[in-house]
Amino acid sequence: MQKFNAHMHYIKPEEVFEYKNRRLTHEDMVRQLDGNNVVGALVMYCPPKILAPKEFEKIDIFSENIGLVEALDADKGRTYIPFAIMNPKMEDAEEKLETLVDDHGFKGLKLIGVFDGIAYDKLRWVRERWPHRKFVYEDLIRKAGELEIPTMIHSGWEEYAGIEHIEPLISEFPEQTFIIGHMRPNDRGAPRAHVELLKNHDNVYLETSYIDHTDRVRQICEAGLVGRVLWGDDFPWGGGNILHNSRVIGDAVLEGQIGENEAELVFYKNAAELFSIRQM
Numbered sequence: 001m002q003k004f005n006a007h008m009h010y011i012k013p014e015e016v017f018e019y020k021n022r023r024l025t026h027e028d029m030v031r032q033l034d035g036n037n038v039v040g041a042l043v044m045y046c047p048p049k050i051l052a053p054k055e056f057e058k059i060d061i062f063s064e065n066i067g068l069v070e071a072l073d074a075d076k077g078r079t080y081i082p083f084a085i086m087n088p089k090m091e092d093a094e095e096k097l098e099t100l101v102d103d104h105g106f107k108g109l110k111l112i113g114v115f116d117g118i119a120y121d122k123l124r125w126v127r128e129r130w131p132h133r134k135f136v137y138e139d140l141i142r143k144a145g146e147l148e149i150p151t152m153i154h155s156g157w158e159e160y161a162g163i164e165h166i167e168p169l170i171s172e173f174p175e176q177t178f179i180i181g182h183m184r185p186n187d188r189g190a191p192r193a194h195v196e197l198l199k200n201h202d203n204v205y206l207e208t209s210y211i212d213h214t215d216r217v218r219q220i221c222e223a224g225l226v227g228r229v230l231w232g233d234d235f236p237w238g239g240g241n242i243l244h245n246s247r248v249i250g251d252a253v254l255e256g257q258i259g260e261n262e263a264e265l266v267f268y269k270n271a272a273e274l275f276s277i278r279q280m
């Protein structure tokens with residue numbers, strides 16, 4: 001079955017990604033994509049290792065975004081959909097996003113609260129008390145709407161990054177398309193939070209990395225919402241091999257929890273439709 005990886009960090013030819021005691025190269029990435037029949041991917045810049053917010057701030061992410069599309073231009077083997085990692089602390093962040101989309105072919109915006117040290121809704125609460133605090137995500141999301149590109153939002157681990165914190169933010173933009181990165185329930189996330197989110201917002205897609213149980217996909221299928229689930233892996237994070245972080249999607253098929261047709265939608269067809277990729 002052909003696949004589109006809806007969450008991947010692209011290791012450029014000259015780069016190495018280090019995680020714990022593993023080193024992954026561009027060649028490792030290509031081998032894995034080929035080996036798993038991944039014909040396309042939503043790709044983002046890949047830092048050389050996991051970075052704390054203080055370290056991440058030192059990276060010139062605007063230039064790194066441009067470096068990513070330059071590498072993609074030379075890689076003709078697959079359909080790549082580049083998303084620009086941006087954060088509101090960058091000077092002229094909205095103008096830079098516009099440049100990346102108009103001049104460099106970016107097709108989406110990616111927000112990662114844990115890298116930025118910005119919480120999705122905590123800061124909105126902070127802002128009400130201290131109106132001079134200016135780091136919030138709304139302006140970038142509004143700009144993404146003007147540019148007619150979707151916004152992907154990292155969810156999961158840290159406090160204030162659960163679905164219940166992201167939902168108030170995206171509720172402000174019912175006309176825009178969102179992809180929620182990762183399907184990991186945080187500590188307080190109710191098991192049905194993802195299903196409810198899809199039910200409540202027909203402009204929202206879920207990307208499956210770190211999904212923890214086959215039941216979750218089955219529930220989404222039963223609710224008739226499988227058309228908005230995108231298989232993604234978050235390579236090279238986690239296990240560092242493609243399929244690792246979403247392996248329960250494959251398990252769900254093997255266990256008969258979801259059918260072949262539903263699996264095809266999740267692995268490829270939903271993404272192909274969302275990104276207008278010509279289907280083979």
Ligand SMILES: [Zn+2]
Binds near residue numbers: 007009234237
């Ligand atoms: Zn990621």
